Amino acid sequence: MPVRRSGARKGRAAQAVNRRKPADAGGAIATRTRRRRAVAAAIVAVPADNELQPEEKAGDGNVVVEAAEAEEGEAKEGEGCRVILEEGLGVSSPALQKEGVGEKPMDDFDSGAGRSNKGHAGDDEGSTAPLPEKVQVGGSPMYRIERKLGKGGFGQVYVGRRVPGINTNGPAQVALKFEHRSSKGCNYGPPYEWQVYSTLGGSHGVPRVHFKGRQGDYYVMVMDILGPSLWDVWNNNSHTMSTEMVACIAIEAISILEKMHSKGYVHGDVKPENFLLGPPGTPDEKKLFLVDLGLATKWRDNSTGQHVEYDQRPDVFRGTVRYASVHAHLGRIGSRRDDLESLAYTLIFLLRGRLPWQGYQGENKGFLVCKKKMATSPEALCCFCPQPFRQFVEHVVNLKFDEEPKYAKYISFFDGIIGPNPDIRPINTEGAQKLIIQVGHKRGRLTMEEDDEDDDGQPKKKLRLGMPATQWISVYNARRPMKQRYHYNVADSRLNQHIEKGNEDGLFISSVASCQNLWALIMDAGTGFASQVYELSPYFLHKEWIMDQWEKNYYISAIAGASNGSSLVVMSKGTQYLQQSYKVSDSFPFKWINKKWKEGFYVTAMATSGSRWAIVMSRGAGFSDQVVELDFLYPSEGIHRRWDCGYRITATAATWDQAAFVLSVPRRRPTDETQETLRTSAFPSTHVKDKWAKNLYIASVCYGRTVS
Numbered sequence: 001m002p003v004r005r006s007g008a009r010k011g012r013a014a015q016a017v018n019r020r021k022p023a024d025a026g027g028a029i030a031t032r033t034r035r036r037r038a039v040a041a042a043i044v045a046v047p048a049d050n051e052l053q054p055e056e057k058a059g060d061g062n063v064v065v066e067a068a069e070a071e072e073g074e075a076k077e078g079e080g081c082r083v084i085l086e087e088g089l090g091v092s093s094p095a096l097q098k099e100g101v102g103e104k105p106m107d108d109f110d111s112g113a114g115r116s117n118k119g120h121a122g123d124d125e126g127s128t129a130p131l132p133e134k135v136q137v138g139g140s141p142m143y144r145i146e147r148k149l150g151k152g153g154f155g156q157v158y159v160g161r162r163v164p165g166i167n168t169n170g171p172a173q174v175a176l177k178f179e180h181r182s183s184k185g186c187n188y189g190p191p192y193e194w195q196v197y198s199t200l201g202g203s204h205g206v207p208r209v210h211f212k213g214r215q216g217d218y219y220v221m222v223m224d225i226l227g228p229s230l231w232d233v234w235n236n237n238s239h240t241m242s243t244e245m246v247a248c249i250a251i252e253a254i255s256i257l258e259k260m261h262s263k264g265y266v267h268g269d270v271k272p273e274n275f276l277l278g279p280p281g282t283p284d285e286k287k288l289f290l291v292d293l294g295l296a297t298k299w300r301d302n303s304t305g306q307h308v309e310y311d312q313r314p315d316v317f318r319g320t321v322r323y324a325s326v327h328a329h330l331g332r333i334g335s336r337r338d339d340l341e342s343l344a345y346t347l348i349f350l351l352r353g354r355l356p357w358q359g360y361q362g363e364n365k366g367f368l369v370c371k372k373k374m375a376t377s378p379e380a381l382c383c384f385c386p387q388p389f390r391q392f393v394e395h396v397v398n399l400k401f402d403e404e405p406k407y408a409k410y411i412s413f414f415d416g417i418i419g420p421n422p423d424i425r426p427i428n429t430e431g432a433q434k435l436i437i438q439v440g441h442k443r444g445r446l447t448m449e450e451d452d453e454d455d456d457g458q459p460k461k462k463l464r465l466g467m468p469a470t471q472w473i474s475v476y477n478a479r480r481p482m483k484q485r486y487h488y489n490v491a492d493s494r495l496n497q498h499i500e501k502g503n504e505d506g507l508f509i510s511s512v513a514s515c516q517n518l519w520a521l522i523m524d525a526g527t528g529f530a531s532q533v534y535e536l537s538p539y540f541l542h543k544e545w546i547m548d549q550w551e552k553n554y555y556i557s558a559i560a561g562a563s564n565g566s567s568l569v570v571m572s573k574g575t576q577y578l579q580q581s582y583k584v585s586d587s588f589p590f591k592w593i594n595k596k597w598k599e600g601f602y603v604t605a606m607a608t609s610g611s612r613w614a615i616v617m618s619r620g621a622g623f624s625d626q627v628v629e630l631d632f633l634y635p636s637e638g639i640h641r642r643w644d645c646g647y648r649i650t651a652t653a654a655t656w657d658q659a660a661f662v663l664s665v666p667r668r669r670p671t672d673e674t675q676e677t678l679r680t681s682a683f684p685s686t687h688v689k690d691k692w693a694k695n696l697y698i699a700s701v702c703y704g705r706t707v708s
């Protein structure tokens with residue numbers, strides 16, 4: 001059953017109103033506020049003095065040394081961290097990995113070198129309310145309700161037969177779609193689907209709506225009656241479908257989507273159940289239709305002709321888990337590519353009878369399905385399918401957010417599978433033929449070379465084909481010349497001396513990270529902090545210590561978690577924060593973040609330990625807006641889009657599965673907004689030096705999921 005929200009997505013402000021109330025499931029939350037509040041079970045408030053405490057020397061924190069655990073328990077995918085082994089010892093024990101240090105001294109700079117700036121799912125249709133025996137809505141003739149044709153999460157569809165009478169101004173037999181007025185889709189009046197049908201109804205592959213109106217408690221749509229769905233056909237044919245039949249469906253479905261997209265809409269719930277054939281025994285019985293427009297959204301603003309803006313809201317899912325695109329799982333605004341990705345899964349399902357991500361259950365189902373989709377290459381997905389299916393999958397999963405799909409090219413992939421005589425094809429492909437004629441495409445003209453190139457002749461990047469890897473992700477910001485130093489592969493016992501030395505040299509920790517239970521430490525002269533404390537603890541995170549430091553007016557400024565569950569928390573004085581809160585949870589806590597955003601908090605630090613996440617949010621963070629990009633891929637297309645809109649990465653963290661980037665718009669724009677990112681198998685020690693030479697300094701670093 002699809003999950004849908006009422007209405008189409010609106011701008012950020014409107015979305016904020018619609019955002020669901022958070023429900024913090026498990027995990028630890030702690031909050032530090034300037035006001036005194038009662039200590040509650042998980043949310044703790046402590047008072048703050050107006051005076052800052054005397055400076056505390058770094059290194060005074062309670063250091064807990066814990067032996068690094070063996071790696072065997074780790075669910076590690078792909079490539080590991082390649083580290084230089086001390087004195088050429090052929091042993092990969094983390095304890096023997098060589099520590100690294102690098103420093104950019106002040107005098108190396110040629111200062112000021114100019115640089116270009118760069119669902120609802122559920123039966124809420126009120127089916128308990130009795131349906132009328134006859135309906136007459138919006139000037140229609142009177143229809144008697146006959147047998148039930150189908151039922152979805154929102155509506156019930158019945159055959160309607162015209163009652164002989166004076167008004168015969170409508171088809172003799174129709175489909176009547178009933179939605180109860182208390183249905184979620186009808187919160188604000190008639191179903192949203194009505195609006196979409198008024199634009200798309202009757203166009204190629206979409207049934208015509210003849211009348212609509214309300215009768216009693218029901219909204220009723222009077223539409224063309226159709227026949228069985230593709231799911232019915234597959235189900236009634238022992239869960240099989242011939243290759244030719246699926247190829248014809250592919251061709252016709254692509255042309256239906258092309259037409260729908262050309263009118264500015266994406267369907268949003270493409271699946272076998274929503275493709276219907278014409279009524280059996282009629283001239284339309286081999287014609288394909290796409291129904292259920294309740295999740296359709298605009299990909300283009302028709303008044304401006306502009307593509308809708310990119311956005312990602314990881315807590316929002318619309319569609320049907322089995323067929324949804326990976327982007328839909330990740331909460332990205334729908335665009336044309338999503339319909340085509342869902343169509344690809346629909347076709348493979350019809351052909352093979354199963355998709356590799358079927359069978360997951362439980363609360364985490366959506367995440368597991370999405371992860372499996374990402375991890376399944378087009379070759380693996382299509383290993384028993386003729387080549388055109390693989391070609392189609394490969395193309396559509398690599399489409400960019402606003403890229404125009406090459407519909408005619410996709411149709412041409414399937415040309416070779418179908419019989420030459422259109423009259424004896426199992427599915428009518430008339431619409432597709434018209435499209436091919438329109439774009440002047442000739443059978444078999446396109447070659448694979450063209451397929452693999454961008455418009456500018458460059459080979460197309462196929463991100464979804466990349467191998468999952470575990471790497472360092474480092475982020476660099478343009479800064480005025482300053483001293484920065486990094487340490488990596490630091491064992492617990494060595495942390496203190498590096499930090500003390502840094503403090504002696506006037507440096508404070510700006511970020512921390514962990515790889516294989518060893519720490520990476522970035523220290524620099526540009527933090528603006530007055531003093532700093534840190535704690536290495538066996539917990540992820542150590543609440544009592546954090547609260548003690550909050551009492552002393554220190555705020556969390558950097559955190560890292562090791563896979564063995566220990567954490568390194570750095571707290572500083574001299575931050576601009578007014579209040580702080582953190583949460584530890586088993587999955588990325590987007591709902592909590594969303595709730596805190598509304599309270600004026602922004603994410604200021606993030607870390608992972610195994611598959612657990614810790615997020616620190618602060619008031620007074622100096623941002624005017626913030627978004628989250630959560631992906632299985634890196635570099636993610638979303639990050640580039642956010643950069644173009646003035647966001648810069650301000651926090652990163654990654655598990656073995658996913659990388660999360662927090663991007664923010666600073667209240668005070670830096671003069672040079674340059675930001676660059678890198679992903680490297682080893683700590684990027686040499687790269688950092690190149691960046692320093694360009695006045696780019698490490699702003700954030702983490703180790704986790706990427707693709708290579």
Ligand SMILES: Nc1ncnc2c1ncn2[C@@H]1O[C@H](COP(=O)(O)OP(=O)(O)OP(=O)(O)O)[C@@H](O)[C@H]1O
Nearest residue numbers: 149150151152153154155157175224225226291292
């Ligand atoms: N015009 C039609 N002619 C014949 N059968 C139809 C027609 N429209 C819908 N149906 C049948 O009714 C079922 C439910 O219709 P529809 O998908 O529009 O409802 P929904 O409640 O919006 O569904 P969903 O839960 O998928 O959003 C369809 O799967 C199909 O079997």
